[in-house]
Amino acid sequence: MLNIAVCVSGGGTDLQSVIDACEAGKINGQIKLVISNRKNAYALERAKKHGIKAEVIKDQKEILRRYEEEKIDLVVLAGYLAIVSDEIIEKYKNKMINIHPSLIPSFCGPGFYGMHVHDAVFKRGVKVSGCTVHFVSSEVDGGPIILQKAVDISDVKTPEEIQERVLVEEHKLLPKAVQLFCDGKLKVVNERVEIVE
Numbered sequence: 001m002l003n004i005a006v007c008v009s010g011g012g013t014d015l016q017s018v019i020d021a022c023e024a025g026k027i028n029g030q031i032k033l034v035i036s037n038r039k040n041a042y043a044l045e046r047a048k049k050h051g052i053k054a055e056v057i058k059d060q061k062e063i064l065r066r067y068e069e070e071k072i073d074l075v076v077l078a079g080y081l082a083i084v085s086d087e088i089i090e091k092y093k094n095k096m097i098n099i100h101p102s103l104i105p106s107f108c109g110p111g112f113y114g115m116h117v118h119d120a121v122f123k124r125g126v127k128v129s130g131c132t133v134h135f136v137s138s139e140v141d142g143g144p145i146i147l148q149k150a151v152d153i154s155d156v157k158t159p160e161e162i163q164e165r166v167l168v169e170e171h172k173l174l175p176k177a178v179q180l181f182c183d184g185k186l187k188v189v190n191e192r193v194e195i196v197e
Helices: 012-022 040-050 059-067 087-089 113-123 159-180
Strands: 001-007 029-036 052-057 076-077 098-101 128-135 143-154 188-189 192-195
Touching: 001 012, 001 040, 001 059, 001 159, 012 029, 012 040, 012 059, 012 159, 029 040, 029 059, 040 052, 059 087, 076 159, 113 159, 128 159, 143 159, 159 188
Parallel strands: 001 029, 001 076, 029 052, 076 098
Antiparallel strands: 098 128, 128 143, 188 192
16 A cells, blocks of 8 residues: 655645545555645645644655655645655656646646636637646656546636536546556656556
């Protein structure tokens, strides 16, 4: 069973989806640690309710130290609005995943996070958006793509509606990616992820 750390900054609905999947026995892993860069993130409360260690840490060296202490095998960024240090990215190469609320490579990179993504998507008038789970690399949203799910948004009236629809899929896609990782089914070949059956 693998040890998982989840990094969060906000409400933690993506975190909740992974907690639920772990508790349902769908994931061959356990969340050992939840870290937030914001002390008032509701995600910390979610973790505590499930008996998971929840800590507020901003210093990247300290975060790495905690990963090592807890023997973390997989790091999940679930709405984590902070830059991860190169040292951590290198140490957890192809062992750190992020969920992004668009179909990468559209609407991603520096400045594209949270509602900023959905605002830009709405403004551009695209008819399909979605979400992407990818490995984290030193390029923002540039690591190998694991899973994607498209969402029809041709009839939406607000960016909030887009967020709502995309979140539904995020809550399915993120636990699925964690499950595949914990089952040893993800293989990176030439920056492409192959799912090994």
